[in-house]
Amino acid sequence: MTPKALGALVVALIIAAVSFPVGAQGPVKIGASLSLTGTYAQPGRFQHEGYQLCQKDLNAKGGLLGRQVEFVVYDDQSNPATGVRLYEKLITEDKVDGVMGPYSSAISEAVASVTEKYNKVNVAPLAATTSIFKKGRKYMFMVISPAEVYLEGLIDIAAKRGLKTVAIINEDTLFPKTSAQGTADLAKKAGLQVVFTEAYPKGNQDFSALLTKVKAANPDVLAAATYFDDAVAIARQMRELSVNPKMLGVTVGGDIPKFQELLKGTADYIYGSSQWEATLPYPGAKEFNEAYIKQFKQEPSYHSAAGYAGCMLYAEGVKKAGSLDADKVREALLALKTRTMFGDYQVDKDGFQTAHKMVLLQWQDGKRVVVWPDDLSSGKPRFPTPPWNAR
Amino acid sequence: MNVVLTPAMLGQVVVSGLLAGALYSMVALGLALIFGVMRVINIAHGPMLMLGAYTTWILFDRFGMNPYLTLPLSAAVMFLLGALLQRTLVFRVVDAPELSSLLLTFGVSIALVNIAQLVFTSDLRSVEFLTGSIALGPIALSKSRLIACAFAAAITALAFLFLQKTRLGKAIRATSQSREVAMVCGIDVQRIHLISFGIACALAACGGTLVAVMVAIQPEMGQIWTFKSFLVIVLGGAGNYPGALLGGLLLGLIEQLSSLFLTTQLSEAVAYVLLVLALLVRPSGLLGGRQT
Numbered sequence: 105m106t107p108k109a110l111g112a113l114v115v116a117l118i119i120a121a122v123s124f125p126v127g128a129q130g131p132v133k134i135g136a137s138l139s140l141t142g143t144y145a146q147p148g149r150f151q152h153e154g155y156q157l158c159q160k161d162l163n164a165k166g167g168l169l170g171r172q173v174e175f176v177v178y179d180d181q182s183n184p185a186t187g188v189r190l191y192e193k194l195i196t197e198d199k200v201d202g203v204m205g206p207y208s209s210a211i212s213e214a215v216a217s218v219t220e221k222y223n224k225v226n227v228a229p230l231a232a233t234t235s236i237f238k239k240g241r242k243y244m245f246m247v248i249s250p251a252e253v254y255l256e257g258l259i260d261i262a263a264k265r266g267l268k269t270v271a272i273i274n275e276d277t278l279f280p281k282t283s284a285q286g287t288a289d290l291a292k293k294a295g296l297q298v299v300f301t302e303a304y305p306k307g308n309q310d311f312s313a314l315l316t317k318v319k320a321a322n323p324d325v326l327a328a329a330t331y332f333d334d335a336v337a338i339a340r341q342m343r344e345l346s347v348n349p350k351m352l353g354v355t356v357g358g359d360i361p362k363f364q365e366l367l368k369g370t371a372d373y374i375y376g377s378s379q380w381e382a383t384l385p386y387p388g389a390k391e392f393n394e395a396y397i398k399q400f401k402q403e404p405s406y407h408s409a410a411g412y413a414g415c416m417l418y419a420e421g422v423k424k425a426g427s428l429d430a431d432k433v434r435e436a437l438l439a440l441k442t443r444t445m446f447g448d449y450q451v452d453k454d455g456f457q458t459a460h461k462m463v464l465l466q467w468q469d470g471k472r473v474v475v476w477p478d479d480l481s482s483g484k485p486r487f488p489t490p491p492w493n494a495r
Numbered sequence: 496m497n498v499v500l501t502p503a504m505l506g507q508v509v510v511s512g513l514l515a516g517a518l519y520s521m522v523a524l525g526l527a528l529i530f531g532v533m534r535v536i537n538i539a540h541g542p543m544l545m546l547g548a549y550t551t552w553i554l555f556d557r558f559g560m561n562p563y564l565t566l567p568l569s570a571a572v573m574f575l576l577g578a579l580l581q582r583t584l585v586f587r588v589v590d591a592p593e594l595s596s597l598l599l600t601f602g603v604s605i606a607l608v609n610i611a612q613l614v615f616t617s618d619l620r621s622v623e624f625l626t627g628s629i630a631l632g633p634i635a636l637s638k639s640r641l642i643a644c645a646f647a648a649a650i651t652a653l654a655f656l657f658l659q660k661t662r663l664g665k666a667i668r669a670t671s672q673s674r675e676v677a678m679v680c681g682i683d684v685q686r687i688h689l690i691s692f693g694i695a696c697a698l699a700a701c702g703g704t705l706v707a708v709m710v711a712i713q714p715e716m717g718q719i720w721t722f723k724s725f726l727v728i729v730l731g732g733a734g735n736y737p738g739a740l741l742g743g744l745l746l747g748l749i750e751q752l753s754s755l756f757l758t759t760q761l762s763e764a765v766a767y768v769l770l771v772l773a774l775l776v777r778p779s780g781l782l783g784g785r786q787t
Contacts, residue, residue, distance in 0.1 A: 317504070320503075344627065346630065
């Protein structure tokens with residue numbers, strides 16, 4: 105090829121590129137790091153599946169701004185520092201068009217500094233800690249109810265049934281700590297006495313000494329601010345040590361089907377809080393549930409639903425803004441007020457969720473039953489929990 | 496806001512500590528054996544335990560076997576895997592500086608965990624077989640932990656008997672005391688290395704089987720056992736086999752008592768502070784190092 109011909113070709117290519125900007129644009133890339141391995145792998149992977157289904161459903165309806173949507177997901181191994189590195193990479197190296205939040209409050213808090221630095225809207229569907237959204241950050245958006253109210257139902261039922269004392273234990277990380285503190289405040293407000301509190305480190309598997317102390321404190325209610333793995337271990341070891349409160353409630357874990365698969369009969373009577381259930385009367389919840397089971401061969405958890413809803417809310421923001429520009433999307437999301445398959449969405453000026461409602465479940469004969477609040481419940485709580493040797 | 500300490504609580508916690516400690520002793524004996532014979536710290540010891548636990552889970556879940564009957568199978572499988580690992584990789588670093596063996600077994604450890612993640616996924620698995628407890632006055636004895644302790648004690652006793660009484664056991668101890676002299680006496684040191692590594696992995700696998708009935712199984716469950724075993728053999732004296740026994744029981748008690756008197760968060764710190772102290776004050780361990 106002669107230099108002249110080469111020059112002509114280059115000019116032609118430039119003209120082609122400039123005159124068909126839409127055709128030359130690739131998909132809208134949305135980046136996220138998720139806990140696909142490590143302590144948070146269980147809920148993290150549900151969230152991942154929520155994102156995947158959202159991508160599929162968006163693309164089936166023509167994508168976003170006329171472009172296909174493509175998620176770029178990395179595994180942060182349940183480690184906040186890894187999450188920070190991955191968002192930095194997503195934004196600077198992969199040059200994603202937008203981001204979605206990771207799993208857990210701890211990792212969301214850590215990566216918020218990165219997404220704020222690069223002015224990226226960060227809809228964090230699984231960050232439940234209030235403080236994340238109250239630090240003057242501009243682009244953080246909350247989808248689920250805050251950590252403080254996770255066990256509101258447990259305390260409410262306990263108070264109405266005349267119980268007097270509560271023990272609170274929690275994993276020593278951001279979300280469970282906030283959740284435990286919130287539960288203690290709710291308990292005091294409801295007139296219950298908090299007789300024991302203690303935190304345990306992340307990844308702890310041996311709860312015998314801790315539960316021995318709980319047993320000695322002999323509370324009516326044990327409220328455990330947990331993630332999944334610890335909730336399983338605590339339930340098992342309570343049985344081993346015959347710790348018999350009249351009610352046992354856990355924050356995260358009790359709502360996941362796997363909880364019952366792992367524990368079998370031991371799961372019965374345990375209360376778990378949930379941000380969402382497929383049976384709740386929200387528009388599109390049933391359809392989401394069916395599509396999810398078809399795609400992933402398992403039931404969705406609330407983490408799946410929140411992931412899906414968060415992604416859809418971000419898409420809604422982009423559509424309303426008509427652009428991927430962070431400030432325009434931010435304005436749209438701040439003004440948005442809607443009811444999705446996940447429930448109500450509305451945020452205050454900080455992006456803090458004010459409309460979404462939690463429910464309390466109880467495992468009854470291997471099934472999850474919504475027992476609180478009354479207007480959303482599908483059954484009555486089985487109360488009190490019988491001692492382990494009587495079941 | 497804290498609770499008043501009662502004798503029953505103390506009793507409960509001591510019992511829990513000893514039950515856990517017996518298991519630590521057995522698993523750590525494997526690490527001590529490898530260190531004694533080859534001067535190699537096997538970072539992959541915990542992941543070996545994890546694979547043992549998965550072996551039990553597969554046999555229980557797919558074939559409905561009694562998990563305790565899977566013990567010999569899981570031990571045999573891991574003996575073979577251990578021997579294979581020794582023959583292909585570990586023998587290359589036996590005489591190399593200690594950093595090489597650390598790096599190698601660290602690499603093997605990461606590989607095993609990631610392979611397990613690929614094969615088994617990181618879903619939690621459980622062997623829901625024995626739940627509940629036996630009440631002994633105010634003390635609750637978990638059935639699965641009681642049985643695990645009994646098995647661990649029996650297996651540890653067998654291992655000691657083997658080391659003390661059999662020809663092969665004596666050859667292992669001889670190699671551990673002095674490889675050169677053992678070689679001069681006509682002991683096939685390569686073979687001893689192979690067998691010791693196999694036995695050590697089998698001990699880890701037994702731990703895995705017993706742990707599988709107690710806690711949830713996942714690919715990353717093993718690492719903590721590497722650390723615990725390491726703590727045990729430092730406390731008891733690296734390469735000192737009775738020391739591993741003592742160290743295990745001690746660690747179990749320390750963990751439980753410190754979570755009782757302090758908090759669960761501090762109990763891990765206490766264990767590692769002890770590790771540092773042991774290294775500073777009595778670097779050869781409570782019973783002295785490398786006597787067999």
